[in-house]
Amino acid sequence: xQSVSQHNHHVILSEAASLELGCNYSYGGTVNLxxxxxYPGQHLQLLLKYFSGDPxxxxxxxFEAEFIKSKFSxxxxxxxxxxxDTAEYFCAVTGISSxxxxxxxxxxxxxxxxxx
Amino acid sequence: xxxxAQTPKHLVRGEGxxxxxxxxxxxxxxxxxxxxxxLKNEFKFLISFQNExxxxxxxxxxxRFSAKCLPNSPCSLEIQATKLEDSAVYxxxxxxxxxxxQYFGPGTRLTVT
Numbered sequence: 001x002q003s004v005s006q007h008n009h010h011v012i013l014s015e016a017a018s019l020e021l022g023c024n025y026s027y028g029g030t031v032n033l034x035x036x037x038x039y040p041g042q043h044l045q046l047l048l049k050y051f052s053g054d055p056x057x058x059x060x061x062x063f064e065a066e067f068i069k070s071k072f073s074x075x076x077x078x079x080x081x082x083x084x085d086t087a088e089y090f091c092a093v094t095g096i097s098s099x100x101x102x103x104x105x106x107x108x109x110x111x112x113x114x115x116x
Numbered sequence: 117x118x119x120x121a122q123t124p125k126h127l128v129r130g131e132g133x134x135x136x137x138x139x140x141x142x143x144x145x146x147x148x149x150x151x152x153x154x155l156k157n158e159f160k161f162l163i164s165f166q167n168e169x170x171x172x173x174x175x176x177x178x179x180r181f182s183a184k185c186l187p188n189s190p191c192s193l194e195i196q197a198t199k200l201e202d203s204a205v206y207x208x209x210x211x212x213x214x215x216x217x218q219y220f221g222p223g224t225r226l227t228v229t
Contacts, residue, residue: 032216044207044220051216088157094216103149103172104209104218106159 002027006107021076023091120221138190141210
């Protein structure tokens, strides 16, 4: 069974600080990896995704993530956070199977609070 | 449409009552997923459909939960005889064949009192 671990439950930063949120997964095959964001009162939005190729992927709003296969990690980064980045961040993984869409397995989420 | 639509936005039911939630996937998407989010985190997969066929129902509590995706109708998730522990936000997501990113609806907040 696949699982996703997000070790930081709540991160508090000041504006302009750099951000790194950890994500480790466990899965016995090839995976697709995602970071979703949930702003207060809103639904999940896709920040970025990794399917294959360059392990450093760039997403929206200045976020990026690096897939390190040997560490089973997919950490999210942003060089300089803004107050508007305050939200809950979820790492998710899905296994790849020949053209079929599989369900996402989510981490437990990291609440990011950015202080103005 | 270009967004996943879910209705109603909020639903309040007394314990033991029935609850029915609806989801309209993005036009052209053939996969629909239902997730339950309890306590603002902990997403739990419930069931997925490929068109009108159940694709994976390993997450469904079989006794009280049922779901359908019929042609030309929104998909539905029904909970018979709701329990307090069913209080959660229920999200629907859709994706197309060959795609892996899922697009989420705004969710339905179910409160069982």
